[in-house]
Amino acid sequence: MQLEEIKSKFERFLRQKGYKITRGRFEIIDKIADYGPHFEIEELVRWIANQNRSIASRSTIYRTVRLLQEFGAIREVIKLGNRTIYEFTAGKPHHEHLICVQCGKIIEFYKEEIEELQDKVCEEHQFTPLNHRLEIFGICSHCKAKSHED
Amino acid sequence: MQLEEIKSKFERFLRQKGYKITRGRFEIIDKIADYGPHFEIEELVRWIANQNRSIASRSTIYRTVRLLQEFGAIREVIKLGNRTIYEFTAGKPHHEHLICVQCGKIIEFYKEEIEELQDKVCEEHQFTPLNHRLEIFGICSHCKAKSHED
DNA sequence: AGCTAAATGAATATCATTTTCAATAGGAGG
DNA sequence: CCTCCTATTGAAAATGATATTCATTTAGCT
Numbered sequence: 332m333q334l335e336e337i338k339s340k341f342e343r344f345l346r347q348k349g350y351k352i353t354r355g356r357f358e359i360i361d362k363i364a365d366y367g368p369h370f371e372i373e374e375l376v377r378w379i380a381n382q383n384r385s386i387a388s389r390s391t392i393y394r395t396v397r398l399l400q401e402f403g404a405i406r407e408v409i410k411l412g413n414r415t416i417y418e419f420t421a422g423k424p425h426h427e428h429l430i431c432v433q434c435g436k437i438i439e440f441y442k443e444e445i446e447e448l449q450d451k452v453c454e455e456h457q458f459t460p461l462n463h464r465l466e467i468f469g470i471c472s473h474c475k476a477k478s479h480e481d
Numbered sequence: 482m483q484l485e486e487i488k489s490k491f492e493r494f495l496r497q498k499g500y501k502i503t504r505g506r507f508e509i510i511d512k513i514a515d516y517g518p519h520f521e522i523e524e525l526v527r528w529i530a531n532q533n534r535s536i537a538s539r540s541t542i543y544r545t546v547r548l549l550q551e552f553g554a555i556r557e558v559i560k561l562g563n564r565t566i567y568e569f570t571a572g573k574p575h576h577e578h579l580i581c582v583q584c585g586k587i588i589e590f591y592k593e594e595i596e597e598l599q600d601k602v603c604e605e606h607q608f609t610p611l612n613h614r615l616e617i618f619g620i621c622s623h624c625k626a627k628s629h630e631d
Numbered sequence: 632a633g634c635t636a637a638a639t640g641a642a643t644a645t646c647a648t649t650t651t652c653a654a655t656a657g658g659a660g661g
Numbered sequence: 662c663c664t665c666c667t668a669t670t671g672a673a674a675a676t677g678a679t680a681t682t683c684a685t686t687t688a689g690c691t
Binding site for chain 3: 505506538
């Protein structure tokens, strides 16, 4: 999905909710898209603050991230300590994460069979699934290679 | 694993680390075991404070929970907002969680095939897994039944 | 018993996130 | 284009979980 498409869908979302179409909200989307797939809000706030023109305050950035989560363009990947890492899903298909505990690298993957087995587990417990998250923590190939050097 | 067995293993752990064997630490373990399988620290602090004899201060409870995590008797189940839910693993076998978003109930499950598929994914990415967490959010059968009544 | 380092409690700090509140700016209707 | 109402914004303050500081106490060796 293109960025413009997301923005126009977001615009429709705002209208439908009776919210206003403000420049700040759309500039924040641009910045998030520029920043990369994974981010922390404080990091983003600093990054935006370091740029020439200030587009929004910390409060507005926090509020907009919440709004984008409600809209569905952003989701929480994981909370580590007091840090929360988000991802700009941007219409990306569903996936899970491998997280390198050494360098923080996040690798995305998708395994259909795992999804099916989860549904089966839910059925067995008469549990109605809404969403899920699978995180595997470990050492990525790069860090592994590096540790062998020592 | 029995509580006494855990405590004696913990004692060995403390000795080995050069830490001291204090009454407070063991009384906190007792309280956690009494409390139930899942808890939040603040909840635990209040619960302990409401009992006749004060066994430990908030700081000591926080510090001891950290220590027990390091030891391996406690693990973080999930962080929701600013709340962190822990579980007293007490040597329980590995498992994943179904979490009811309505009532907060936590159901444990284990699916061997999911574990195997995870290993396969890791191999494909030359990723060395250390641990993982699978959380499925949804509505438990009890809440589902209740919502039909309305 | 006496010594030394670790543990404790109380108060304070920290840090991400939320809220408050006064000022500003969408946008619908005229 | 003007007006009005309401949502939004920014800055500062509040919140809430957790960490840290520091003076005091205690575990556990000698």
